[in-house]
Amino acid sequence: MLHIKCPHCGMRSQNEFAYGGDASVKRPELNKEISDLEWDNFVYLRKSLRGKHLELWQHISGCRQWFKVQRDTATHEIFKTLKANEDI
Amino acid sequence: MQKYSIFNLIKNAFLNHQNWDLAWKDPTPKKEYDVVIIGGGGHGLATAYYLAKEHNITNVAIIEKGWIGGGNVGRNTTIIRSNYMYDDNALFSELGMDLWRKMSQDLNYNVMFSPRGIINLAHSDAQMNIFTRRGNSMRLNGIDAVLLNREEVKEIIPMADFSDNVRFPIFGGLMQPSAGTARHDAVAWGYARQADSMGVDIIQNCEVTGFDISSGKIKGVRTSRGDIKVKKIGLCVAGSTNILAEKLNMTIPVETHLLQACVSEPVKPVLDRVVTFGAGHFYISQSDKGEMVMGGDLDGYNSYAQRGNLPTLQHVLTEGIAMMPFLSKLKMLRTWGGIMDMSMDGSPIIDKTHIEGLYLNCGWCYGGFKATPASGWTFAYTIAQDRVHKLNAGYSLNRFNTGHLLDEKGLGTKTWVS
Numbered sequence: 458m459l460h461i462k463c464p465h466c467g468m469r470s471q472n473e474f475a476y477g478g479d480a481s482v483k484r485p486e487l488n489k490e491i492s493d494l495e496w497d498n499f500v501y502l503r504k505s506l507r508g509k510h511l512e513l514w515q516h517i518s519g520c521r522q523w524f525k526v527q528r529d530t531a532t533h534e535i536f537k538t539l540k541a542n543e544d545i
Numbered sequence: 546m547q548k549y550s551i552f553n554l555i556k557n558a559f560l561n562h563q564n565w566d567l568a569w570k571d572p573t574p575k576k577e578y579d580v581v582i583i584g585g586g587g588h589g590l591a592t593a594y595y596l597a598k599e600h601n602i603t604n605v606a607i608i609e610k611g612w613i614g615g616g617n618v619g620r621n622t623t624i625i626r627s628n629y630m631y632d633d634n635a636l637f638s639e640l641g642m643d644l645w646r647k648m649s650q651d652l653n654y655n656v657m658f659s660p661r662g663i664i665n666l667a668h669s670d671a672q673m674n675i676f677t678r679r680g681n682s683m684r685l686n687g688i689d690a691v692l693l694n695r696e697e698v699k700e701i702i703p704m705a706d707f708s709d710n711v712r713f714p715i716f717g718g719l720m721q722p723s724a725g726t727a728r729h730d731a732v733a734w735g736y737a738r739q740a741d742s743m744g745v746d747i748i749q750n751c752e753v754t755g756f757d758i759s760s761g762k763i764k765g766v767r768t769s770r771g772d773i774k775v776k777k778i779g780l781c782v783a784g785s786t787n788i789l790a791e792k793l794n795m796t797i798p799v800e801t802h803l804l805q806a807c808v809s810e811p812v813k814p815v816l817d818r819v820v821t822f823g824a825g826h827f828y829i830s831q832s833d834k835g836e837m838v839m840g841g842d843l844d845g846y847n848s849y850a851q852r853g854n855l856p857t858l859q860h861v862l863t864e865g866i867a868m869m870p871f872l873s874k875l876k877m878l879r880t881w882g883g884i885m886d887m888s889m890d891g892s893p894i895i896d897k898t899h900i901e902g903l904y905l906n907c908g909w910c911y912g913g914f915k916a917t918p919a920s921g922w923t924f925a926y927t928i929a930q931d932r933v934h935k936l937n938a939g940y941s942l943n944r945f946n947t948g949h950l951l952d953e954k955g956l957g958t959k960t961w962v963s
Binding site: 475478 | 787788791796798799800801845846847848849850854855856889945946958959
């Protein structure tokens with residue numbers, strides 16, 4: 458069982474959260490001309506590292522906020538959790 | 546190589562089984578090969594076997610970081626099926642079914658293929674409609690499919706919950722009678738033994754540390770046991786695809802996730818089919834030893850851990866008990882996890898890459914084991930001929946750019962419900 462510290466509510470069990478994947482993905486800016494390839498990469502390409510991974514989680518059975526978690530994908534150790542608008 | 550037969554068994558019994566050959570050798574890597582397959586799992590071993598058998602390419606090495614068959618080919622729930630609706634998936638898997646039927650004879654190794662049939666349960670009228678459509682599509686592709694109503698399902702699996710007032714009543718099911726199970730370790734060992742006998746070097750405990758690429762062409766591979774010169778490399782590393790892709794400066798539309806399976810204590814024969822729950826993600830069969838073999842959802846977050854967490858197991862087994870209440874009486878014997886190469890549309894990739902001489906085989910999601918022979922066969926073709934076969938043409942890498950996605954189940958890297 459993972460224990461995740463929601464930046465808004467504190468430490469809770471994994472059961473309260475939903476996973477949102479790679480947090481380093483940035484949506485292309487609105488009204489900016491981009492190529493099909495850039496759009497495809499935004500839709501389909503995700504980092505999937507072995508080791509420290511910055512990812513999104515949602516506190517779905519709590520405050521329902523999205524936030525970032527830095528977690529090791531090999532050991533599942535959680536190093537840090539941040540609010541969605543914070544950078545590591 | 547000694548042939549495995551009843552006569553050889555009797556002969557060796559008199560000699561106290563002291564004189565059996567090793568099933569495969571333990572060679573030191575040569576300086577140069579025609580083809581190097583990275584990953585000694587089911588798919589890698591099958592690829593090497595078909596390279597030798599179908600294409601006469603025997604100067605081949607399989608490089609495996611751990612030991613052969615220690616990854617997903619030894620960690621799955623052994624289900625074999627071809628109950629797909631899309632042509633690309635159906636025809637590819639049906640090639641696999643053909644190879645499965647012949648496999649024990651072909652490999653001279655008993656893989657215990659047991660075509661016991663798979664039943665996908667439906668729990669609503671809408672699901673019956675969609676199963677009818679899928680069954681019809683399967684039959685158009687020459688795959689056996691039988692639509693069962695509630696009474697027919699009850700006849701086959703009376704231990705499922707047919708009582709009143711259940712949350713997910715069984716409306717019926719779609720059955721593929723020719724689907725089944727096989728002994729997964731035997732598949733890896735059978736392919737390894739035959740590939741080895743045809744001259745393939747199986748190199749274990751050998752980690753890939755880098756690649757030699759110049760002017761867009763593969764020149765060699767660097768390993769923990771020395772550098773190897775080679776012009777063609779087949780990448781068959783499932784959950785480790787992203788680790789090697791990083792060394793190649795590639796990003797592949799695949800995420801590595803954790804999938805668990807478990808077996809109960811052995812019980813007397815009770816279930817002679819593979820059954821899947823239709824209102825969630827749960828599948829079950831009974832092994833020859835009597836254990837109930839069960840699996841379901843991903844743990845849900847990126848992971849390379851090869852061991853799972855209890856909340857997912859609890860969730861999956863809750864579905865199992867909803868489907869077959871007697872399971873609640875059983876004790877759990879073992880649970881384990883493997884790391885899956887989850888592609889973004891739920892279908893695999895077997896293709897060439899932008900690097901000349903680098904071939905990619907990944908993205909098997911939940912269904913890698915059953916694809917072992919067809920994956921090896923088509924991947925060997927792709928490597929030997931330097932072009933894709935029509936059976937794996939749909940599994941292209943650039944479909945994520947062209948829009949020809951194979952979203953058979955509408956499942957990508959995410960769990961069933963999240």
